[in-house]
Amino acid sequence: MFSQGRIIMNMQNYSDNITKAAKLIKEADYILVGAGAGLSAAGGLNYGDSELFIEWFPKLSELGIETIGEAISFYWNADDSNRRSFWAYWANHINKIRYEAPALKPYLDLYEILKDKNHFIITTNVDEQFVKAGFDKEKIFAPQGNYGLFQCDKPCSNDLYDNKTFIDKMIANMDKDKFEIREEDIPRCPKCGSYMSKNLRVDDTFVEAPHMEKQKDYMDYVNNSMDGKLVLIELGVGFNTPGIIRWPFEKITMKHLNAVLIRMNMQYPDIPEKLLSKSLTFNEDIQMVLTEINAARFKK
Known part of the structure; x- marks a missing residue:
């Protein structure tokens, strides 16, 4: 499951990392966001939450289906x-x-953090939470659908x-x-x-064609960032489709002379050893981390 070298984790102090993350974002010329299912789950749209499933689908819970994730598998294909x-x-x-679903707090906090910054977003999420939170859809590459x-x-x-x-x-x-x-x-x-x-x-x-129109904008943003300070913020990205965000973000961080990767992931916060000097990691709740980074922006 883990790619080579993903065995060493950055164990720096959490509070220090919040301060560092806020400073890095403030000083960045470019901010590239990569978001996976963990970001929406942090806001309450958790496909593994059995209580949420019972609330939303009481009839299906009587059939022994316990989570949204299980229901998706059960109803994955349609036939006659x-x-x-x-x-x-x-x-x-x-x-x-x-x-x-309203705009979730993690997305709203992220919007407050980035609204005045030069940013671009790539996401595997299909729930339109970024648009609900106020982000410009022209700055969002969502290749997995809608x-x-x-x-x-x-x-x-x-x-x-x-x-x-x-x-x-x-x-x-x-x-x-x-x-x-x-x-x-x-x-x-x-x-x-x-x-x-x-x-x-x-x-x-x-x-996929209508979604892939934004691929060039994404690639142009990465290429243009090479002349400045780049912060990559990766949020809740696991190993379902690591080739879309997780691994490319590591490669960009490695190749970019002035880049830092901020990885937020409760399950998979690990960082390759070769990137430890260019990274911050958080394995705490993403909503809490974003709220505290947002607050830290105003501290001297």
């Missing part, structure tokens, strides 16, 4: 035998996370469709006892009539 219950789950899942969009499941085109109307209709008409939507409410592609699917990177049918 389960399509109505599949969409009953996903309509409610998307509604809770994409539409009902809970607010549907696509054709074939796909017949690279078109993406806002799904709020579809979601509202499925939920309004669903049979709550059977946990099924109506056959006529199953979303279909307006171009070819095939079924719609979630716009998430799950297989080779994923419509």
